[in-house]
Amino acid sequence: MRVYLGIDIGSVSTKLVAMSDSYEVLSAVYLRTAGRPIAALLEGLRMVEKDIGNAEVCGVGTTGSARFLASVVSGADLVKNEITAHAVAAIHELPDVKTVFEIGGQDSKIIIIREGVVVDFAMNTICAAGTGSFLDHQAQRLGIEIERFGEYALKSKNPVRIAGRCTVFAESDMIHKQQMGYSIEDIIAGLCEALVRNYLANVAKGKDLKPPYVFQGGVAANLGIRKAFEKEIGFPVYVPKYFHVMGALGMAILVKRYVEEEGIKTSFRGFRIVEDRFTSKSFECSHCPNGCEVVVIYRGSEPLACWGDRCGRWQDKFGRGSVVGELKEVA
């Protein structure tokens, strides 16, 4: 069986999807990145391998903020930004979708689609107040598991109003409301509404919102947020089955199309790489006052790639192979 692999590594979570030729999801893996993207990727590959057995991997695509890292480590055929990946997956799930809300751990996006083509999009510009880590953090503060947030929110009859541009301010306002004795359900529902309000006011500002709506990303699991969205926009929102791995699914679809159209053979390094030792090292470049932190990725002692230099000095040289020796020394 031919299988396509989509990998989406964000700062909070790592998602992998293995998809068959007939667009059937064979494996969907979701795990915490926990600040160690390479380890998470290898762990994810191990889990996917278990699910798909010895099916033939014909293409690998990576996305997410660690897409370059993931592509170097896995030997990907296609690297794409997560907005396009999410849009492709949403269109695949619901071909006439017009608006996609995507709220992940560290960032949130809105994608406007007309007739199957992305016409506009936006990402959160200010800070984390419209994202999942805001909720995670508040759940910790309130001593409630994030999974039960939705359940609490649905119990509230009268959500409190929580103000704040930024997590720090929203948090102090929330503590203030807590001290004033509002019930925990009302505060949680208030938080959900604040997040949706912040999202609509910042990320979705000025966008042409039209149904049908698709809501995806890790936060879509939260019933409280879903309800707050429906209350605010007055339309039902559709949450796809694989809402938490849509970026990876989109990459799998994209890489399938790419491989088939270009007729290329995958450069996937194979599942055996989970046994290899991948390391990353960084050093401060002293070439100019910018003092860029240059990151080098090694497999064993062989440097695979480097980035982080604003001027492109190291990356250019790396492309020509002239600094490999120098970098070996750094290792």
Added chain:
Amino acid sequence: MKFGIPRGLYYEPLLTEWKVFLEDLGHSVEISPPTNKLILDEGVKEGVNEACISLKLSIGHAMYLKDRVDCIFAPRLMNMDKYKRITLCPKFRGLPDLFRVFIPNVLSLNAYLGSFERRLSFYSKVGRELRVGFLRVLRAYRRARLASKKVKELQRDGFLPDEARAWVLGGSEPSFTLKRKDEALPIIAVVGYPYIIYDDYVSHSLLKKLVNMGFNVVTPEMMDDKEIEEALRYLWKPLFWSQSNKVVGAAFKLLRKPEIDGMIHVSSFSCGTDAWVGSLIELEAKKFEKPLMRIVVDEHTAEAGLVTRLEAFTDLVRWRKGRAVI
């Protein structure tokens, strides 16, 4: 005497004009280097709370020059338009006084530069301040204007301001230009204030990235001043700030050109003028159904997020042109 001219809000072709002028009068001039991390950090540390990044940067650049020169040359830019009442944003007007909060030695005169008479009056005031005769001022002024005009022309041809200045002041021809090489590539217009879009550190080399990604790029500096001025008639009244009128006029004109495939408006966080500029461009882009993306930069802007947005936008532009995403 050794003068220092901070970058930041001051930008081409003024930097060239002032440098040549002062040097012709026998002084040495140091222009602060392109923004780097140290300058940014200094500016953010000392700069005013809630100010835009460009104001903070100006202060960072001035702080860099503080101990390297005898005096900071910081004219108070009041006007660059033929209408005397079209001025610049209040931050330009307050700039010399904001420098004085940290730096004692600042030479500042009110600069009205919108017409020949006003320019001449400004430069002769500078001349009087430096105790040189009118004829010498006149000679220096002519040389300075000549150089700045050349820089302006080079910028119109798509050369970046710093490289254009270096070339005019005796360097070699720069290799990089935004000028169209391949007519078939999609064209993206990048509009924004010169002190943001040409500052590679703040904009994360946005222009170069777009060219490398296979696009033709147009900026307001590459357009004819007449075209820009004409496009302003679509407004009920012009804005109060020269730099904003240039951006709005350029954007309005470009949105009306069928060959432009998309527009990126680069703005800085908490820039007051861009609240109006941004929404005027947005309304106009909706009217002409052109893809528009607004990128807001500040000292916290991460390159990764910017690249993601840029890639998604270029995908969108290609997608719209009927090409597959991949």
Added chain:
Amino acid sequence: MRRITLPRMGYSYIGFRAVFDALGHEFVEPPPITKRTIDLGVKYAPEFACFPFKITLGSLIEALSTGKVDTIITAGGIGPCRYGFYGVMYEKILKEELGFDFDFILLDPPIKPYGNMKKVWDIVLKWKGELSWREFILRLTKGFKLAWRKLKKVEDLEALILKKRAWVKDISKVEDLFNEAIRKINLSMDLDEVDAIYKEAKDSIEAIPDDRGDVLKVGIVGEIYTILEPFSNLNTERLLNERGVEIERSVWTTEFIEYNVFPGLPFPLKQMVGWKGKDDIVKYSKPFLNEFVGGHGRESVAHTVMFKERGFDGVVHILPFSCMPEVVARGILERVGRELDFPILSLSFDEFTGEAGLITRIEAFIDLLRMRRRMAA
């Protein structure tokens, strides 16, 4: 007859009502600012627009939604502060984005390239309507006189309670008297009656016995809208009063008109209204800020220096988030505070400002001022 409204700013509507009543138009009082007003404004205004724009836009949307309004008037301007462009943006957003239908009158001064005499003349003709010229000028003069008197008296009362509230424990008594007087002045049509209402209210407020001591004196400087509209600054002045701080404001509606409209009047109107000039501001803002930077930026610096010379304990600088002139002033006030050894608290406001954080900062500032007093004694 037109049914007119305009954006709300403090008690300025009292003056506008007097003028439009005199001309025979119906003035629809803008609804008081509430959370809903701000939500509406924030939703439709550009993200980085100044806070006053967001509030006034919300206020206009509320007024238009009632269906009672067919005309909106706004003053234009020539910059460099963003305020001068509010009118253009109101029209774009209300008509193009929201599809409201109304007659929009933008009063731009006849200064190139922003306006010209013809535009001004068209507006004059609109106001004149069916009236004869003689009748029109008579009514207009009468209306302006009454408006001016009312505004002055209201402001005098406001200045009074900003001091008095600091000295009494039960401030509701003071406020009841004040609100009653404002209501009466708003409805009065006669100059002498306005004076009488003012006199009575002033006497009865002053008659309330002081029952607090150790009152601090603080000056307020900053951006006019955010200072005059209590909802926009979360009632900072009242918060200060309640904590035993007497306040003097440096910006007022009438003063704003004196500074910004009078100098542009043609001869002999300018001389008739008694234009005072701005020499004080120029003198006191030196050497810190040597040029007009738009809005009240220069005034903020000059008034801070004046408050210092008059022996105040400190200054509270109120500005909307990202206000261009006041951000410049804020940077320069840092130097003023340092060189004159004078405590200055800058408070910036927008839709995200929470009350909890504000109170903490105000109380810390008051403690600092008391500490300084004790040290000096």
